[in-house]
Amino acid sequence: xxxxxxxxxxxxxxxxxxxxxxxxxxxxxxxxxxxxxxxxxxxxxxxxxxxxxxxxxxxxxxxxxxxxxxxxxxxxxxxxxxxxxxxxxxxxxxxxxxxxxxxxxxxxxx
Amino acid sequence: xxxxxxxxxxxxxxxxxxxxxxxxxxxxxxxxxxxxxxxxxxxxxxxxxxxxxxxxxxxxxxxxxxxxxxxxxxxxxxxxxxxxxxxxxxxxxxxxxxxxxxxxxxxxxxxxxx
Numbered sequence: 001x002x003x004x005x006x007x008x009x010x011x012x013x014x015x016x017x018x019x020x021x022x023x024x025x026x027x028x029x030x031x032x033x034x035x036x037x038x039x040x041x042x043x044x045x046x047x048x049x050x051x052x053x054x055x056x057x058x059x060x061x062x063x064x065x066x067x068x069x070x071x072x073x074x075x076x077x078x079x080x081x082x083x084x085x086x087x088x089x090x091x092x093x094x095x096x097x098x099x100x101x102x103x104x105x106x107x108x109x110x
Numbered sequence: 111x112x113x114x115x116x117x118x119x120x121x122x123x124x125x126x127x128x129x130x131x132x133x134x135x136x137x138x139x140x141x142x143x144x145x146x147x148x149x150x151x152x153x154x155x156x157x158x159x160x161x162x163x164x165x166x167x168x169x170x171x172x173x174x175x176x177x178x179x180x181x182x183x184x185x186x187x188x189x190x191x192x193x194x195x196x197x198x199x200x201x202x203x204x205x206x207x208x209x210x211x212x213x214x215x216x217x218x219x220x221x222x223x224x
Contacts, residue, residue: 030209030210031210032210034210034212038153041199041218041220042217042218043114043201043203043215043216043217043218044153044201044215045215046212046213046214049210049212087153091209091210092209092210095166096141096143096158096160096165096166096205096208096209096210096213097143097155097158097166097168098143098145098153098155098213099155100145100152100153100154101152102152103152
């Protein structure tokens, strides 16, 4: 499983776009880049997943360069309710387990 | 929208007692998981379960832990003799497929061992 590295914390203001970058230098061919969100005392929630280029859904966009050694989660126009921990993972292959790091604590201020 | 449910939401027990944490995964999912999160720490994988048997487990999942799917809907985690360090949030999750597909997490059970 690829090891991922992301900033410990980020601050933002309501209405801003937030970009959280994750590095995964040893990502394998079978690995997908996946982001989860976790609010305090709740289970993680899947946000978005991609393999390469750009993926967009109703919540976020995920940008993955051609070498796949990094990825960027983009949250458009954040609100206070987006304050949470965001985890970058690279699951795939034969294993089902998710390996969570410490994630990025995003604090959105008014 | 279908969701994973867990009971109880909070369990308090004495050290050495057995506890059973219960989960109802999403009905058409085939893969089931338990994770735990000690307060202030990372979410840690415990075990994955498919086709009525454990498919993968972590070093945390020792002989004190067991999982079972007693019927077509429930998935349980049993801790035989709880220790203080078992105090944590325990999350159940399920997925349709394997290989990194989206896992749906339940709200968790907060286990407090006194």
